[in-house]
Amino acid sequence: MDNSPSKKVWLKFKRNKLAFSGLIFILLLVLMGILGYIITPDSSPNANTQILPLNKKKPGSTFKFIIINKNPNIKAVGFFERMLNGQKSNVTSIPITSYRLVDNNVFITPYIGDEGKAQEIKYKLNEICPRCTPHSKLGTAATLFEQYNVYEKTYWLGTDIYGRDLLSRMILGIRVSLSVGLMAVLISLFIGVSLGAIAGYFGGRIDAGISWFMNVVWSLPSLLLVIAISFALGKGFWQIFIAVGLSTWVDVARLVRGQVMALKEVEFVEAARALGFNTSRTIIKHILPNIAGPILVVASSNFASAILLETGLSFLGFGAQPPMASWGSMIKEHYGYIIMDAAYLAVLPGLAIMLTVYAFNVLAIGLRDAFDVKGQNTTV
Incomplete structure (x- = not known):
């Protein structure tokens, strides 16, 4: 019988039915996003x-x-x-x-x-x-x-104000939300893990300087920060990746900093230093693998935040530009019809956003419980 830690984490995660259902829903969205035009009723570019x-x-x-x-x-x-x-x-x-x-x-x-x-x-x-x-x-x-x-x-889902197939544009909107979420999380992980690990491992003035910078970014409202970055980079799809990623790294950095500070004095890290391993190897090979669980939890939570930020930006006109299909821009185009006889035009993309964000949130909770982040005992 396989008693590896990863197997135990997976079995514990599967017992959480809500979190497992969230994972299945996300995988279904990923599959639909990958297939894209193959399954859309309107296969013309951007539907x-x-x-x-x-x-x-x-x-x-x-x-x-x-x-x-x-x-x-x-x-x-x-x-x-x-x-x-x-x-x-x-x-x-x-x-x-x-x-x-x-x-x-x-x-x-x-x-x-x-x-x-x-x-x-x-x-x-x-x-x-x-x-x-x-x-x-x-x-x-x-x-x-x-x-x-x-x-x-x-x-099947009706048509929008331009007579376009709503189902096709809803499916293509999956690509925008998930791709922005993925790229933003990768950018935030790269910046957050790097700065957090450096601050937590070296401490002193380096830690004070990085912590001051994190607190400054932390004090800024995420949406306003993303809008400011979008102004600097310009409107567009690819700019959203960078803007959202640069606004969500602080959570990762704060978590990694605290975890590294707790681990840098344990025996296996002292043994790595005694053997003459350089700092980067000690951090990458010996410390970060032991905090992968908490990082996955915060990454899943940031995925949901990135989707909300992207839809908010698209609603304000800074995100994916027409005719590209985006759930946020679909709400922007149709929110006035909520009080009329075509409320579904805004309700359906809003429901898609809600369910996707909820799925990532319950996935983060399931991962947190599976990795036992709060009471986790780090072992060598």
Whole structure:
């Protein structure tokens, strides 16, 4: 039987059903974020297909479309490129209420909203459906037109104010939130672990100087600090990584400083110094592995904080810029509809933010209990 410390931590973590459910939810989000355009109903770049007559349609709405043009110059991309960047549509289609075929003509009634009915538009059948010839062996012209040029689409979460598929943009928003959270946590870990370990190990004036700097950053509101950094770096997606990372490292540094101060006088660290190991090796190889548990806990908590900061920045216009899909920007675009008949436009991304942050918080609590951070006895 494997009685390793990591095995014991994992078994203890699994017994916490809420934390384990949070982990499963996060892994599901990661999978959806990786697959991206492969699973989105709208696979165009940024899921930015705008159909204005279909704006603010309720979840579950189904509409009939007719393809009126095909662009052979747009080539299909490979699987991985489509997964990462999407696929430009090679057809032009419009929503309709009805259509009818008369001889070699197609009379289409476009959908212009629930309030009125548009006039019919006439198209040449052989222009929009070259296969639909009267003497085709594949079937009648009506059958071929129905097969190749008519389709239905269901908007499972409805459409936004621009007529874009909300489900597709919600899925792509996962990428923004998780990628910002991941990069911000990596940046905060690099800065926080480095400064905290140096301050805790050397002490004295070095500790006093680093601690003063940490207290100054700690005293600044996180959102205001991120906005100030964003002003300096400019608006954009990549700038958010740096801005959020530079605002969340203090928690890590304070934790690491305290843990290193507690460990630097224990026997195995004294033995490492007596054997002539240099300072960096002593810290990296002998001290940091013994405080990995508390670092993981604070990293998970910072992940949730980074997601909240990113959504706040996007809501204020400093985060991911249109047409990139972001949960924060989706709330910004639709918060006015909360008191109207389309509250779901802001509620759904808000619910996604809430559930994701909650999942990371319960994961942090589960890790804290599994590693027994409060009562942890450090062993060699």
